[in-house]
Amino acid sequence: xxxxxxxPQYQHVQxxxxxxxxxxxxxxxxxxxxxxxxxxxxxxxxxxxVKSGEVKKQKRLTFQFGxxxxxxxxxxxxxxxxxxxxxxCAGSLTDSWGKLQFGAGTQVVVTP
Amino acid sequence: xxVISQKPSRDICQRGTSLTIQCQVDSQVTMMFWYRQQPGxxxxxxxxxxxxxxxxxxxxxVIDKFxxxxxxxxxxxxxxxxxxxxxxxxxxxxVELLADPFTQYFGPGTRLTVL
Numbered sequence: 001x002x003x004x005x006x007x008p009q010y011q012h013v014q015x016x017x018x019x020x021x022x023x024x025x026x027x028x029x030x031x032x033x034x035x036x037x038x039x040x041x042x043x044x045x046x047x048x049x050v051k052s053g054e055v056k057k058q059k060r061l062t063f064q065f066g067x068x069x070x071x072x073x074x075x076x077x078x079x080x081x082x083x084x085x086x087x088x089c090a091g092s093l094t095d096s097w098g099k100l101q102f103g104a105g106t107q108v109v110v111t112p
Numbered sequence: 113x114x115v116i117s118q119k120p121s122r123d124i125c126q127r128g129t130s131l132t133i134q135c136q137v138d139s140q141v142t143m144m145f146w147y148r149q150q151p152g153x154x155x156x157x158x159x160x161x162x163x164x165x166x167x168x169x170x171x172x173x174v175i176d177k178f179x180x181x182x183x184x185x186x187x188x189x190x191x192x193x194x195x196x197x198x199x200x201x202x203x204x205x206x207v208e209l210l211a212d213p214f215t216q217y218f219g220p221g222t223r224l225t226v227l
Contacts, residue, residue, distance in 0.1 A: 031214060042204060042218045043155065088154065090216075098143040098208055100216060102155045 004091045006103030013079045014111050021106040023072045023089035031092050032065055032072045033100065038085040046087075081110050114139035114209055116219040124225045125195055132191045133222045135205035143208040144182060145216065146190045150201045158203075161188040195226045 003026045013019050023032065031050045035043035047056055049065035049072060056063045062075040072089055086107045090100040115138040125131050135144065144161040159167040159180055167180035182188040192199050202223050206216040 033215070042221050045215055045217060048215055092214070098145070098214070099157060099160065104154045
């Protein structure tokens, strides 16, 4: 079956540094979504990417969808303490209406 | 977005008992889903809640263990039956809004501990 793999599992970042988390699917996706979950909270939708090669930015966050629609990345520049949390990618297949396959998540810890 | 509420927010239950979790949305919804998230883990889809018909379960989840109802478009319940400590987890409902398809919005979750 479809698997969505996400690396790294943990990311320790010094405040002000950049980091990237990567997401890879074994099958072509119709779209990929990114969520952020703060400690003790629930997942909050960040962005959806649909088109091959698509790049979207939200302030210090840059999201990319690969040309083959099998991989994606989230790059955060100038990390702040407010970026702490777990970032999940979630892929959707064209034949699975609404169903998302979540990656394992990248837990981000920011050191001041 | 929408306001999604879940009840209860947390509970501690004895093994062998059942707990019903409610999910209520204040906006028009197309799809509703139930997920499980074990501590420190990712989200696993339990089932898609279908309005007026039986839910669609994912591999590894069965109706006898996790009966789901969705009597109308904005309300659903998930029951965790005959609980064991392995059922200790956070249970989350999510929805796709009519106004914002293909994006899932999550409820605050129900933290279940089974003793």
